[in-house]
Amino acid sequence: MSTDTKHNLVVEGIGPVEVTVTDDGTGHAFLLLHGGAGPQSVAGFANLLSTRGARVITPTHPGFGGTPRPESLDSIAGLARVYAALLDQIDLDDVTVIGNSIGGWIAAEMALTGSPRIGSLVLVDAAGIEVAGHPIADFFSLTLDQVAKLSYHDPDRFRIDPTTMSEQQRAVFAGNRSSLAIYAGAAMTDPALRGRLANVTVPALVVWGDSDQMVDTDYGRAYAAAIPGATFVLLTGTGHVPQIETPEQLLTPVWDFAVAHTRVRQPGA
Secondary structure (H helix, E strand, C coil), X not given: CCEEEEEEEEECCCEEEEEEEEEECCCEEEEEECCCCCCHHHHHHHHHHHHHCEEEEEEECCCCCCCCCCCCCCCXXXXXXXXXXXXXXXXXCCEEEEEECXXXXXXXXXXXXXXXXXXXXXXXXXXXXXXXXXXXXXXXXXXXXXXXXXXXXXXXXXXXXXXXXXXXXXXXXXHHHHHHHHHHCCCCECCCHHHHHHHCCCCEEEEEECCCCCCCHHHHHXXXXXXXXXXXXXXXXXXXXXXXXXXXXXXXXXXXXXXHCCCCCCXXX
8 A cells, every 4th residue: 555755855955855755565666756747647657566566666746746846956956866865764775766758867867876775777758868850849838739649659548638627737737837847947958968877887778669759769769878788678559658658568678677687685785
């Protein structure tokens, strides 16, 4: 059974940060980081991982889902430091950090913090780098219908009708959008990130949907190529959010990779 808790962290250069966390299951630890679609976009996949035999820690990025965001927390790198501190507070080791879209960007930045608690890294249709000729779609200029068209292999199954939203849902959506702009910027890239990825030292898996039109497959291959030793896996018949569209297909490479790169502790270590 999952539990929701609030963690009060103090992060150097940022100060106090309150993070709402869902903790589900037992077993190998995953930190699951959502993208701009909010925490509900990874909730089903978190449950799927937990039923497979994992402990899944799913934070809500401050400012998303109606949660507070301190003004000093205004970057993807800042979120990465917050979640490195969260792993310290929860006292987890050998964690597989997995993120989708900007969650993947946060995961990549976490790997660059050098946290010894991170055992492996999984990026799912991640944003963050610049690739010439393969720009990220201009999310903030798109309607919800256009976002669905670019995000899914079969968008008709996942379209959102904004006229059916309650006032509370509209407020949460607006807060998510505003927070996304603050953290990631309009371009959703850091020009220096691609070069810095050469410093990632943990095993990395880059997974991409072949129908992703928000960030295309060549962008994904460039992401994998920038990380030493990274493996690239292309999923078929799915788009930018395979954890929603084809969760079982995503689960197989993610689980196999995490298990293969679980650290084997020596007696007395």
